[in-house]
Amino acid sequence: MLKKLKKLFIYESPSNQEREFRFPENPGETATWDIYRGKQENLEKYMDNSGSGKDQDINNDNDSEYEGKGSEHNKKDDRSNNDSQNNRDEKKEKSKKNDEQSDDRDTRDKSDNQADESESNEREANEREDNEANSEKRISENDNDHENEVNTPRVIIKTLRSHKPITVEEMIKESMRKKREKFKNSKAGNNGKNQKDDRNEDAPKLKNVSHSLKENIEYLENLYKIPANKDLIIRKFNIARKIPACLVCVDGMIDRRIVIQFALPELMDESNFKDYDPGKEYILDYIERNVLTIDQLVRMKVFDDINPQIVSGLTALFIEGCDECIIMESRGFEKRSVTHPVTETVISGPQEGFTEALRTNITLVRRIVKSENLVTEFEFLSKRNNFLCAILYMDGITNPRLVDEVKRRLKNLEIDYISGSGMLEQLIEDKTNAPFQQIIATERPDRVASFLMEGKVVIICEGTPFALAMPITFFDLFQTSEDSNLRWQYGSFLRIIRLLGFLLATFLPGMYTALILFHQEMIPTSLLSSIVASRAPVPFPTVLEILLMEFSFELIREGGIRVPGVTGNTLGIIGALILGQAAVQAGLVSPVLIIVVAVSGLGNFTVPSYSMSLTIRIIRIALILFGAMGGFYGISAAFTILMAFTLNMKSFGVPFFAPIAPFTRSNKDKIIRGPISEQTYRTDFLNTLDKKRMATEPRGWMRGDGGAENDQGR
Structure with missing residues (x-):
């Protein structure tokens, strides 16, 4: 018994052949000893790294120890390996004899039944360890790769109880083999293309509809997080009271009358299936032709196609024994009715706008x-x-x-x-x-x-x-649907007004800044004197003054949009008047600057496109800064950069300034809109399949009988 305790708590010093640090063979059984010896941390690092770090250090140390010995080391290596093998066999026999003697003495000394039971359990554990060690040794001995390793010195490791020798190379091989098996299992179980399987490992890995209705239901329940998710409805029933089936839909997205009045009663009615012969006709074909009266029915097999249909308000029918389902139209959620367009109001033309449906x-x-x-x-x-x-x-x-x-x-x-x-x-x-x-x-x-x-x-x-x-193109941003409902003269005039408003909104503040700071000689004397007199009480420089007014105007405009109802428009108008008058009386800005900012703001409102109006605001601020730095030269430089960038733009392959740059044939409907009867061809830059949109003379009544030469046309 004392020898047993000695083996447990006293670590034997290694022999000369057994160099370097040693780890127990079975970490689970020797954890108590590792904690006692303070080697638990080293053991965990060894098991985590699977022997990579420690064994590399061992091999490196051994290589450095044997460097310089040359061929003598290679000659002695075989002899040392044979000696170490003989020593291991002798130690194994001695350890067995010592174990048998100690077991006999322990059994004689112990008269207590509990001591006998504990000793027998310990002996059985040692036998199991010996069997495992022998099996590992047989595996390592049968490995041909182990015999071909290049001049690596053997490092012996002993377990504390059985003293079973095992080499570091064998432990590395065993750990690498386990790692490869683990990697293969994980690779076979993972699917990189389906990220939902990683988030829900318990869900069945289905891609297509299964013949088993139970598998399909389990897949849907796991996919939609049933029963936590209360929106999904899975209605189980029997078709003609015989064939198991289910309807799957999302509550609130469907019209319940379609499901309750048309789908379920027709599928459960036995009289609808009295002519059905399972041996002659597929049940889905029979249901589509003879049972369901819903207008839209589509078959699908892949769940990636079925799931978007379910969450969009359609209903899926799954039947036992069928590897596809029927998707039926059943959408019936609430939606907004058709009203007037909010952002594109017109006087002449339709008054209907899109909704969210x-x-x-x-x-x-x-x-x-x-x-x-x-x-x-x-x-x-x-x-x-x-x-x-x-x-x-x-x-x-x-x-x-x-x-x-x-x-x-x-x-x-x-x-x-x-x-x-x-x-x-x-x-x-x-x-x-x-x-x-x-x-x-x-x-x-x-x-x-x-x-x-x-x-x-x-x-x-x-x-x-x-x-x-x-x-x-750039010119599409200045067109409205009202242009085609007006005479060509009116439409052309309105387009010119919009283009002038765009130019004023973009360049007027920057040009004002450049004139005041750099080019006063270009201003008439009378106008210049009035501007100087109005700016006399203003304490700010021109750049700061105009930026302050632009920022105030943007605040008023944004506040008027965000305030609900009619109050927003009233706030914008009254706020601008009160703020402008108060700023002039306080001497913060000049009256001329108020006019410049107001005109540029009105020009911005003439642009039909809201996104285009936002672009104009940004460009206006940039031109103000360039005008303050370089006058007209700075504005010219900024305009050149803008045009160079814009001329290089394309919209799905179409140049942004077509049909002017590059010049192509147009339909006379860009800035100056021609008469409708002369817009014979479609725009050339779109490369349409049908180039011609009307006859050369679309007014057929002008030709032949009843034409202009006949009194019937008068």
Whole structure:
């Protein structure tokens, strides 16, 4: 018994052949000894690194110890290995004899039954350890790679109880083998393409619909976090009271009348299946042809396609024994009714605007474009949000390469969440750092219809009342849907007013700054004297004065937009008047500057596009700073940089300043709008399939009988 205790608590010093630090063979059984000896930390590091760090140090030390010995070391290596093997065998026999003798003495000394039981348990544990060590030794001896290692000195490790010798190389091999098995198992169980499986390891790994209804239900319950998630409805029932099935839908997104009155009663009624023969007809075919009266039924097999349909308000029918499901139309959530457009008001023209419902918006467009060539394709975007959008284009008019480019950009979006059309616009435009927009947004169905007939592509998104049209040019930003409803003279005049307003809003404050600071000789004497007199009480320099007024004007405009109701417009007008008058009386600004800022602000309001008006504000501030630094030379430099950047812009391959730069054939509908009867061709830069939009003389009544030469036309 005393020898046993000595073996447990006294560490034997290593022999000369057994160099370097030694680890116990079985860390679990010798943890108490490691804590006692203070080697627990080293042991944990060894097991974590699988022998990589310590064994490398051992090998490095041994290599350095044997450096310089040359060929003598290689000759003695075989002899030392044989000697060490003989020593291990002798020690093994001695340890067995010592164990047997100590066991006999212990059994004679112990008369207590409890001591006998503990000793027998300990002996059985030692036998198990010996068996495990022998098996590991047989594995290591059968390994041919171990015999071919290059001149690596053997380092012997002993366990504390059995003193079973094992080499460091064998431990490294065993740990590496376990690591490889663990890596293979983890690689086989992981799927890098499906990130949802990593978040939900307990969920069944299904990609396609299974024949087992139970597996499909378990997959959906794990995917939608049932029972924590209360929105998903899984209605189990029996078709014709025989075949198990279930309906899956999202509460609040469906019209319950469709499910309760048309789907469930028809599927559960036995009379609807009296002519059904399982041996002759597939049950899904029979249900589609003879049972369900719902208008839209689609079959799907892949869960990646089924899940977006379920969360969008459709209902999925799963049947036992079928490896596909039926998706039926059942959407019935609340939505806003069609109202007047808010941001694009017109006097002459339709007064309907888009809503947040995708189907309603498509219907508003189809009410105007009543053509079989109008194609609508749906696409789900984003990884988690399943953002639904519709791609609209005219088959036979729109360039197919343009349609393919739009689809390519949409399908290659890698983002979790898209809030609406504004966010989508930034994700698919050519240059995100460009000052001007490359995609136009509109909330008017009539304007979308005109874009489609010109050969452009339109994207309508779910949950937003704005449609995106592409490609566009600089001149499209100054057009409104009201232009086509007015005579060409009126429309051309309004477009010129908008262009002048754009120029005033952009350049007037910067030019005023340049004239006051650098080019006073260009101002008439009488006007210059009045400006100097009005600026006499102002304590601020011209640059600070104009920036202060611009900032105040932006505050009033932004505050008027954010205040709800009619109060916002009243606040903007009254606030500007009161603030301007008070600033002049206090001597903070000059009256001339108030006029300059007011005129530039009014010019900004003439621009139809809201995004374009924001661009004008930014450019105006930049021109003020350049004018303050260099006068007209600074403004010219800033304008040159802006034009060089803008001329290099493209919107889906179309130059931003087409048809002027580069010059191409136009349809006489840019700045100066020609008569409708003369707009024979579509714009050339779109490369439409059908170039001609009308006959050379579209007014057929001008030719032949009943024409201008006949009294019937008078």
